[in-house]
Amino acid sequence: MNLVAEILSGNRLALARLLTKIENDSPEGVSTLDALFPYTGKAYLIGVTGAPGTGKSSLVNQLALHFRKTPGKEASPRVAVVAVDPSSPFSGGAILGDRIRMRDLSGDPDVFIRSMASRGVLGGIAQATASVVQALDAAGYGLILIETVGAGQAEVDIARLAHTTLVVEAPGMGDDIQAIKAGILEIADILVINKADRPGIENTETALRNMLQLGHPLPRDLRHHGKWVDQPVEADKAEIPNVWLPPIVRTVATEGKGIPELAEKIYMHKQYLHTSGEWETREQTRLETELINHLKSGLLSHWRNSITDQLYQDVLEKVYDRKLSPRQAVTLFLESEYD
Amino acid sequence: MNLVAEILSGNRLALARLLTKIENDSPEGVSTLDALFPYTGKAYLIGVTGAPGTGKSSLVNQLALHFRKTPGKEASPRVAVVAVDPSSPFSGGAILGDRIRMRDLSGDPDVFIRSMASRGVLGGIAQATASVVQALDAAGYGLILIETVGAGQAEVDIARLAHTTLVVEAPGMGDDIQAIKAGILEIADILVINKADRPGIENTETALRNMLQLGHPLPRDLRHHGKWVDQPVEADKAEIPNVWLPPIVRTVATEGKGIPELAEKIYMHKQYLHTSGEWETREQTRLETELINHLKSGLLSHWRNSITDQLYQDVLEKVYDRKLSPRQAVTLFLESEYD
Numbered sequence: 001m002n003l004v005a006e007i008l009s010g011n012r013l014a015l016a017r018l019l020t021k022i023e024n025d026s027p028e029g030v031s032t033l034d035a036l037f038p039y040t041g042k043a044y045l046i047g048v049t050g051a052p053g054t055g056k057s058s059l060v061n062q063l064a065l066h067f068r069k070t071p072g073k074e075a076s077p078r079v080a081v082v083a084v085d086p087s088s089p090f091s092g093g094a095i096l097g098d099r100i101r102m103r104d105l106s107g108d109p110d111v112f113i114r115s116m117a118s119r120g121v122l123g124g125i126a127q128a129t130a131s132v133v134q135a136l137d138a139a140g141y142g143l144i145l146i147e148t149v150g151a152g153q154a155e156v157d158i159a160r161l162a163h164t165t166l167v168v169e170a171p172g173m174g175d176d177i178q179a180i181k182a183g184i185l186e187i188a189d190i191l192v193i194n195k196a197d198r199p200g201i202e203n204t205e206t207a208l209r210n211m212l213q214l215g216h217p218l219p220r221d222l223r224h225h226g227k228w229v230d231q232p233v234e235a236d237k238a239e240i241p242n243v244w245l246p247p248i249v250r251t252v253a254t255e256g257k258g259i260p261e262l263a264e265k266i267y268m269h270k271q272y273l274h275t276s277g278e279w280e281t282r283e284q285t286r287l288e289t290e291l292i293n294h295l296k297s298g299l300l301s302h303w304r305n306s307i308t309d310q311l312y313q314d315v316l317e318k319v320y321d322r323k324l325s326p327r328q329a330v331t332l333f334l335e336s337e338y339d
Numbered sequence: 340m341n342l343v344a345e346i347l348s349g350n351r352l353a354l355a356r357l358l359t360k361i362e363n364d365s366p367e368g369v370s371t372l373d374a375l376f377p378y379t380g381k382a383y384l385i386g387v388t389g390a391p392g393t394g395k396s397s398l399v400n401q402l403a404l405h406f407r408k409t410p411g412k413e414a415s416p417r418v419a420v421v422a423v424d425p426s427s428p429f430s431g432g433a434i435l436g437d438r439i440r441m442r443d444l445s446g447d448p449d450v451f452i453r454s455m456a457s458r459g460v461l462g463g464i465a466q467a468t469a470s471v472v473q474a475l476d477a478a479g480y481g482l483i484l485i486e487t488v489g490a491g492q493a494e495v496d497i498a499r500l501a502h503t504t505l506v507v508e509a510p511g512m513g514d515d516i517q518a519i520k521a522g523i524l525e526i527a528d529i530l531v532i533n534k535a536d537r538p539g540i541e542n543t544e545t546a547l548r549n550m551l552q553l554g555h556p557l558p559r560d561l562r563h564h565g566k567w568v569d570q571p572v573e574a575d576k577a578e579i580p581n582v583w584l585p586p587i588v589r590t591v592a593t594e595g596k597g598i599p600e601l602a603e604k605i606y607m608h609k610q611y612l613h614t615s616g617e618w619e620t621r622e623q624t625r626l627e628t629e630l631i632n633h634l635k636s637g638l639l640s641h642w643r644n645s646i647t648d649q650l651y652q653d654v655l656e657k658v659y660d661r662k663l664s665p666r667q668a669v670t671l672f673l674e675s676e677y678d
Contacts, residue, residue, distance in 0.1 A: 030666070037664035287658050291665040292639070298669045299638040300631070319626050325376035326630040327369070330637045 003028070004035045007139050012112065015139050019114055022131045033131055036138035041283065043137035044077075044270060047162030049148045049187075054170040055194040057083070058253035060147045063266075064105055066259050067143055077142035078110040084129050084148045084158060112141060126157035130290070133161060159187045163282060164269045166262075168192045169208060171200035185211055188246050189269050192262060196250035208248055244272050307333070342367070343374045346478050351451065354478050358453055361470045372470055375477035380622065382476035383416070383609060386501030388487045388526075393509040394533040396422070397592035399486045402605075403444055405598050406482055416481035417449040423468050423487045423497060451480060465496035469629070472500060498526045502621060503608045505601075507531045508547060510539035524550055527585050528608050531601060535589035547587055583611050646672070 006014035021029030046063075050056050064079045105111045114132060116125070129146065136144050148158050159165045167188035185191075191212070193204055247265055251258030273279035304312070315332060318324040324332070345353035360368030385402075389395050403418045444450045453471060455464070468485065475483050487497050498504045506527035524530075530551070532543055586604055590597030612618035643651070654671060657663040663671070 034664045034667055037667075038661050041661050284659055287665060288655060291655070291658060291668055294665050294669040295642070295672065296635040296639055298673050299642055300635055302673060303634070303638055316627060316630070319630060320623055322377045322380050325373045326626060326633050328373055328376075329630055330633040333634065334637050334641060 003032050007032075007036065007135070008039060010140060012109075015112065015135065016114075018135050019132055022135060023116065023128055025128075029131075033134060036135060039138040040134050041137065042140075043133070043142055043144050045133060045144050045146060045162040045164075046266060047146045047148070047159045047165040048168060049159060049165065050168030050170075050192075050194075052149055054168045055253050056147055056149070056168050059166075059168060059192065059194055059251060060145050061105060062251075062253045062256055062259045063263065064111060064145060066263050068108060068111065076110075078112075078140055080112040080136040080141035080144045081105075081114070082129065082132055082136070082144065082146045083113075083115045084125060084146065112136065112139075126161075127293075129158050130161055156187055161286065163273055163279060164189045164266055166190045166192050166266075168194050169204060170195040171198040171204040185246075189244065190262070190265050191246050191248045192251055193248065194251050194253050196258065197252050197255075201250070205248060205250075212246060212248075244269065244276075303333075342371050346371075346375065346474070347378060349479060351448075354451065354474065355453075357474050358471055361474060362455065362467055364467075368470075372473060375474065378477040379473050380476065381479075382472070382481055382483050384472060384483050384485060384501040384503075385605060386485045386487070386498045386504040386526075387507060388498060388504065389507030389509075389531075391488055393507045394592050395486055395488070395507050398505075398507060398531065398533055398590060399484050400444060401590075401592045401595055401598045402602065403450060403484060405602050407447060407450065415449075417451075417479055419451040419475040419480035419483045420444075420453070421468065421471055421475070421483065421485045422452075422454045423464060423485065451475065451478075465500075466632075468497050469500055495526055499625065502612055502618065503528045503605055505529045505531050505605075507533050508543060509534040510537040510543045524585075528583065529601070529604050530585050530587045531590055532587065533590050533592050535597065536591050536594075540589070544587060544589075551585060551587075583608065583615075642672075 001009070003014055003018060007018060018029060018032055022033065048056055048060050048063075060081055060083070064081055067077060067079050069076075105113065114136075116129065116132065133144055133146065146158060146162055165187050167185065167190075169191065170193065185208075191208055193201060193208070249258060249262045249265055251262055253259070270279075273282070315324065315329050319326055319329050340348070342353055342357060346357060357368060357371055361372065387395055387399050387402075399420055399422070403420055406416060406418050408415075444452065453475075455468065455471065472483055472485065485497060485501055504526050506524065506529075508530065509532065524547075530547055532540060532547070588597060588601045588604055590601055592598070609618075612621070654663065654668050658665055658668050
């Protein structure tokens with residue numbers, strides 16, 4: 001049986017082998033992913049991000065356990081967890097995280113856990129994560145939790161992969177975190193205040209609510225209420241909202257508190273994505289972005305093969321000598337190519 | 340007089356007008372920058388980054404004052420400060436920062452200050468900052484301080500602009516910052532512990548020193564000492580090191596403490612860059628990266644004009660339907676183009 005067939009048949013070792021090939025950017029990894037592509041697009045991707053110390057890993061564990069044990073309205077999905085630490089060149093933390101995870105989730109054959117460290121390759125981690133998620137999707141994991149640390153561009157790129165993005169905060173992280181929050185709030189579909197039994201929870205919630213009000217202009221039909229509306233409809237009415245305002249959910253992940261409520265909000269957001277048409281829009285935008293990135297690299301290497309090293313070096317020297325700006329050099333190159 | 344001539348003659352208002360054009364990505368901004376390109380490449384760029392609350396802005400102010408008033412071995416340079424907040428979509432903070440700066444630095448005609456907010460355009464801020472720095476360079480600011488908040492990809496990209504990058508920490512920021520540090524440490528040429536009069540300074544320095552030891556493998560000739568070497572030579576020996584290990588400098592920026600020592604380390608690093616040849620390597624790498632980014636965009640738009648909308652949409656539909664992977668679609672496009 002070849003690697004593609006083994007992965008489609010649910011062979012975990014074959015899957016782990018493919019993920020390693022993907023991380024090492026091997027040609028067999030690329031061709032296997034291409035062959036698996038028709039089997040992708042089924043998984044529900046949930047991104048979980050937030051500053052270090054907010055308890056994201058415990059939260060992700062609890063969510064994975066919850067989705068496995070109490071699937072609610074949907075059939076119990078197979079669950080994968082991808083933990084990405086773009087800021088760390090060291091894999092030590094990731095490995096430790098794995099051990100803690102294994103204690104809670106080991107023994108369940110329908111749970112798959114993978115940690116990824118950046119290994120110093122800043123920038124490439126988002127693409128590698130996208131490929132790993134595609135492989136897990138093809139392998140039949142219907143629910144994939146993607147955990148990232150921090151609030152930088154890499155995390156935003158990874159969050160763009162997800163259908164639903166959770167941003168995790170915790171009380172008592174100090175005002176210093178405020179500036180980070182502003183940027184990351186834009187990508188939040190659901191805000192989680194974890195460690196909600198800690199002092200300062202009210203302040204944290206008030207601060208988040210204020211930032212949400214600044215960042216999300218209220219739709220016209222909600223504005224006349226004169227105050228921020230946490231969610232357009234009550235969860236117990238089981239109605240699907242036609243506009244999504246990020247709700248704030250309190251949890252104490254280590255004790256499992258608030259996890260069912262959070263899972264409920266996650267499923268509400270999934271339904272919202274489907275009924276609003278945004279699920280399809282997000283998928284298509286993601287695929288076109290991937291296409292364009294590959295196009296850029298492909299066009300560049302085709303072009304590079306079409307001109308002599310001598311010409312390229314000559315023009316580059318002129319740029320180094322500040323006789324041509326990089327933009328002017330490109331105009332020169334493209335005119336000689338297409339004239 | 341046209342805009343180019345006005346900027347070269349030192350007209351501050353003309354410069355401010357150009358920077359606004361650059362931020363708005365206007366065609367006149369682009370052509371003016373191209374015309375100014377031959378006058379660039381003279382400025383010494385110092386990047387200053389670190390988490391919110393470390394006192395970066397005060398530190399940058401004090402450094403600007405120091406370089407203006409006590410130029411040391413070099414002629415007193417004209418100084419520009421570019422403050423970038425990639426994580427904030429709001430410009431309020433930036434404006435407040437400006438006011439505080441103006442109090443210290445206003446009245447000096449050879450100091451120019453510019454704040455940039457991301458306005459929610461994640462990703463584009465690094466290129467805009469590069470263009471603003473080029474304009475300041477052409478306008479004759481010999482020393483440009485680029486201040487960024489945080490530790491994400493955008494900050495790393497901005498740091499790559501700089502010849503010398505300072506990473507600022509402060510005692511008592513908690514262990515939560517550790518994971519962020521690991522990534523940002525890789526770009527540090529000099530580590531600054533600001534607010535060094537606060538309790539916890541020893542712990543912060545020990546933690547930084549340990550992370551440096553993990554992150555920077557010691558060169559062979561230093562390894563036999565069996566311990567971390569803060570700097571290869573003592574500053575007072577005025578020798579130029581042939582290998583650079585990031586030194587750790589303590590400051591209390593609000594009181595001006597440690598600023599002369601920090602400035603000394605900055606000049607040492609500048610000398611190191613020149614004697615090691617790394618100054619030229621960094622400049623050339625930066626220019627080639629800029630050239631390649633422009634090439635990719637240029638090739639893509641040429642290519643897009645060469646095929647029909649119908650063909651593009653047809654292939655895109657096949658990708659949406661998971662019949663072709665994005666990579667396979669690109670192979671198809673390029674074969675039909677180049678066959």
